[in-house]
Amino acid sequence: MMQYRTRIKVCGLTRLEDVHATAAAGADAIGLVFYPKSARCVSLEQARVLRQAMPALADVVALFVNAEPDHVRQVIEQVQPDILQFHGDESPDYCRQFGRRYMRAFRVGGPGLDTPENVRAACLEFPDASAWLFDSYSAGYGGSGRSFDFALLDVLRADQNARPVVLAGGLNAQSVADAMARLRPYAVDVSSGVEVSPGVKSPERVAEFIAAVGQADAAARSSC
């Protein structure tokens, strides 16, 4: 079935003005990073302010990498994100324990995620995830600005048990249309590709990215 519109998440915001610009440009969600080793990591206090600035009907995603469960609970309680994103090596039981909707990220091309078969097997361990998110493998766990071999996801497209696919990794206004045409993801997720420097978004690049996704959707609809 042809979907009407590809959802858009812009991740790694740290500044109030970037939240305003991203929401105004029409993003469906923003991501707040709670991974201390990331240059985009926000404090609880910062996150509360950014969360409060998001308008109704636009989601706030809280991103974690192998966090202590108590830290995740603290963020849930104090920031009230709409959905959690687990971007490390978290197990299915770990992801489920919070009783919240979650997206599980897979770092494609890395150990154990380097063939279509093992990518598929890893994904199927998370049947209750609200989405499967695919990023490129990087030692720093994410936000690397690098893409990966989309052929590794081909097998998922025909799988009836597949969860909605969120595509990430090196996307920008120039590359996103080709990626969408190739994979037809449910959503796209961008961080480095709309930045001036880590954690500092460019309103122009955010707007260009969102316009490029809209144009790619329009092109897909007209070819149906």
Ligand SMILES: O=C(O)c1ccccc1N[C@@H]1O[C@H](COP(=O)(O)O)[C@@H](O)[C@H]1O
């Ligand atoms: O953004 C980060 O700093 C980050 C740190 C650790 C794990 C994930 C992180 N971000 C996620 O990485 C992908 C791809 O980002 P990019 O567009 O290639 O820079 C995206 O899902 C972010 O949510």
